[in-house]
Amino acid sequence: MTETALSLRGVSKFYGSGERRVLALRDASVEIATGELLGIIGPSGSGKTTFLMLAGLVEPPTQGEIWFLGRKVADPRTRSGELRKLRGRHIGFVFQKANLLPFLTAAENVQVASAAVGRGGSDARRRACELLEELGLAHRLDAYPQTLSGGEQQRVALARAIANRPTLLLADEPTAALDSDRRGQVMGLLSGLARDEGVTVCVVTHDVRAISFFDKIVEISDGEIAGTPAPPPASRDGEPLSHRPSE
Amino acid sequence: MILAWKDIRFNFARFVLAVVGLTAILTMSLAMNGLYRGIVHESLVMAAxxxxxxxxxxxxxxxxxxxxxxxxxxxxxxxxxxxxxxxxxxxxxxxxxxxxxxxxxxxxxxxxxxxxxxxxxxxxxxxxxxxxxxxxxxxxxxxxxxxxxxxxxxxxxxxxxxxxxxxxxxxxxxxxxxxxxxxxxxxxxxxxxxxxxxxxxxxxxxxxxxxxxxxxxxxxxxxxxxxxxxxxxxxxxxxxxxxxxxxxxxxxxxxxxxxxLRRLRLQILLFVGLMYAISGAIVSLTIFTIVLEKLHAISLLKLIGASDAFISLWILQYGLILGSISYGLAVAISLATFDLFPRAVILEPSDALLAGLALLVVCAFACTFSIRKALSVRAREILS
Incomplete structure (x- = not known):
């Protein structure tokens, strides 16, 4: 039986108060199983990023509860700071922009994820080098971000996201800034993480060509979950996206 | 991983400029203090x-x-x-x-x-x-x-x-x-x-x-x-x-x-105080400005789970490295040049030590102020 990694139960998020209160996400309930590759789709401003923020334990919900690995970890009374440790140890993030620290080399950018949660030292360095080698960046370990191409930067960001062996990996438009070859490569890597490593991966995307990779899709519209359409059958075959027919 | 060193290594030219500015203002403060000591010393050569x-x-x-x-x-x-x-x-x-x-x-x-x-x-x-x-x-x-x-x-x-x-x-x-x-x-x-x-x-x-x-x-x-x-x-x-x-x-x-010497001493002491106050303000402003440039990086670190201590340590180390190098250079320049002044400018070890301690306090204060700003940054900023 598949375990539930993350469960959002009746979760809502509002910003501001009174007349200026803005709804970002209303009454969302989603269960994501361990090792599942979840796609979140929807138009701009629909609440996808808010969903990611709640799922990534970046902020507590205004209403509802968030359960992680069978334990309630956030409700409206939870303070943001309380979630940080859990986030550092169990959750990885990949963004549309790589968001690498400009003053650190590629290896150090990966290593900093471990150092940030108190796991620095030679083991962290070794792990960073191994990950970058696996991602084909063995020759770029000591390169600074501004000397890396967009695809290389995104792979460094991915290595940083998985440096602490996360249970949950959240990706916000990770392929938006990449060409079709690189898009396929990154989606393949995310898919491999879910399939081979058992990492729960949650990807926000606009890219309709990516949905064939997902096990489950959540569609968000106007701050509400509009449905969970079934993904096309040919998901997770590892075939590069660029070779797939457009949907 | 000492982030401050890596930050300095990467932005070395900017760090050097900050050190030069701080060293200059600290040397001026030490010189003003030394001028005061020199006037008192010269006035007492005959009397004492x-x-x-x-x-x-x-x-x-x-x-x-x-x-x-x-x-x-x-x-x-x-x-x-x-x-x-x-x-x-x-x-x-x-x-x-x-x-x-x-x-x-x-x-x-x-x-x-x-x-x-x-x-x-x-x-x-x-x-x-x-x-x-x-x-x-x-x-x-x-x-x-x-x-x-x-x-x-x-x-x-x-x-x-x-x-x-x-x-x-x-x-x-x-x-x-x-x-x-x-x-x-x-x-x-x-x-x-x-x-x-x-x-x-x-x-x-x-x-x-x-x-x-x-x-x-x-x-x-x-x-x-x-x-x-x-x-x-x-x-x-x-x-x-x-x-x-x-x-x-x-x-x-x-x-x-x-x-x-009463009025002259008061006059110079006021200037000494003023110089130290200006030095403190410049140290604080320099550190604060450096922190403002790092808010995006801080937001990212918070998102990936960095503790407040990890972020604070980065800023504190940066401030203390900046302060201690500037202080060391200011003392070295003072020792090398004060004898060249036409009147006695005396750097008493106790004054140098006090100036160092004052700088340490100012740096710590500036860092605390900057750290508060840094810690107020929210992790979600990086997602927005």
Whole structure:
């Protein structure tokens, strides 16, 4: 039986108060199983990023509860700071922009994820080098971000996201800034993480060509979950996206 | 992983510029502090450096530095008769215009009560102490006179037999040490018109004796006391004479510092305070600006789970590295350049240490302020 990694139960998020209160996400309930590759789709401003923020334990919900690995970890009374440790140890993030620290080399950018949660030292360095080698960046370990191409930067960001062996990996438009070859490569890597490593991966995307990779899709519209359409059958075959027919 | 070092390594030019700016302002602060110390030191060279345990000055006056004082040139003989007094020397010092080389300058002449005092209380850089009661002088190096040089002062020629260092008057001018009779001769140089006027005003005396009688007094008598001498009894006895007041060494120093130097000291101390306040503001602003540039990186670190301590340590380390390197350079520059100033600028170890501690506190404060700003950044900013 598949375990539930993350469960959002009746979760809502509002910003501001009174007349200026803005709804970002209303009454969302989603269960994501361990090792599942979840796609979140929807138009701009629909609440996808808010969903990611709640799922990534970046902020507590205004209403509802968030359960992680069978334990309630956030409700409206939870303070943001309380979630940080859990986030550092169990959750990885990949963004549309790589968001690498400009003053650190590629290896150090990966290593900093471990150092940030108190796991620095030679083991962290070794792990960073191994990950970058696996991602084909063995020759770029000591390169600074501004000397890396967009695809290389995104792979460094991915290595940083998985440096602490996360249970949950959240990706916000990770392929938006990449060409079709690189898009396929990154989606393949995310898919491999879910399939081979058992990492729960949650990807926000606009890219309709990516949905064939997902096990489950959540569609968000106007701050509400509009449905969970079934993904096309040919998901997770590892075939590069660029070779797939457009949907 | 020390993020601060990596940050510095990457933005080295900016760090160097920040260090240069901070070093400059810190050196200025140390110099202003040193100027204050130098003025106090120079003002006390005569008052505290002539081996006086006490001074006998004109009755009711606070002389000879803080006030006028003229006493009889025979007062030293009276003083030597006092119980507990080991030695009494006559004191006379005045400024006098002297021409040497191609220029004319005012020099401070200090009379040594030869043969009791040959100048051997001060260390010599070259030459010897006085051996003759006439026409020999010891000069401070800052006068520009060299050993063996001969110059005319008043109506006589004097030869430099010794050179000393750091012997200056309250204005910072180098001292010339001559015997008391020579100093009195120099002081009594007067044009013939002055002698004629003195003759006319004193019909019962010869012109020479009248002029001499009016011009020969000394300023004070310097007392060296026996160990354990009864200071209060000596003061009481001196007071009973009526024409003289006794001032101890500590009182004399206090008179100079609290009297003549009071306003100047306050002025410089205010500037010292101002400089340190400006330094503190610049240190704070520099660190704060650096932190503002890092808000995006801080937001990312928070998102990936970095603790407040991890982020704070980065900022604190950056501030302390910046502060300590700037401080070290400022002290090194101060030590290397303060001797080149025309007047004494003294860097006391205690002042340097205090400035360092103050900088540490300022850096810590600036970092705390910046850290508060950094920690107020929310992780979600990176997703927005």
């Amino acid at each position: 450096g002539v081996g006086a345990d006490a001074w006998l000055v004109q009755g009711g006056r606070d002389g000879p530095f803080n006030d006028e004082s003229h006493v009889s040139s025979l007062l030293d003989r009276r003083a030597e008769g006092l119980f507990g007094v080991k030695e009494a020397r006559r004191f006379l010092s005045f400024s006098f215009p002297v021409s040497f080389g191609s220029h004319k300058q005012r020099l401070s002449i200090f009379a040594l009560d030869f043969p009791k005092d040959k100048g051997d209380r001060m260390p010599l850089a070259a030459g010897r102490y006085l051996e003759s009661p006439h026409f020999e002088m010891i000069v401070d190096k800052s006068t520009g006179l060299a050993l063996g040089e001969r110059i005319r002062i008043g109506r006589d020629d004097y030869t430099v037999v010794g050179v000393t260092r750091g012997q200056v008057d309250m204005a910072g001018d180098g001292l010339i040490f001559v015997s008391l009779p020579d100093a009195q001769s120099i002081l009594n140089v007067a044009p013939s018109e002055a002698i004629l006027l003195a003759r006319a005003s004193s019909r019962n005396q010869t012109a020479a004796s009248a002029f001499a009688a009016g011009s020969r007094p000394i300023m004070a008598v310097i007392l060296t006391l026996e160990p354990g001498a009864p200071v209060d009894l000596i003061r009481e006895k001196v007071a009973s004479w009526g024409d003289v007041t006794m001032i101890t060494r500590a009182e004399q120093i206090d008179l100079v510092i609290q009297g003549r």
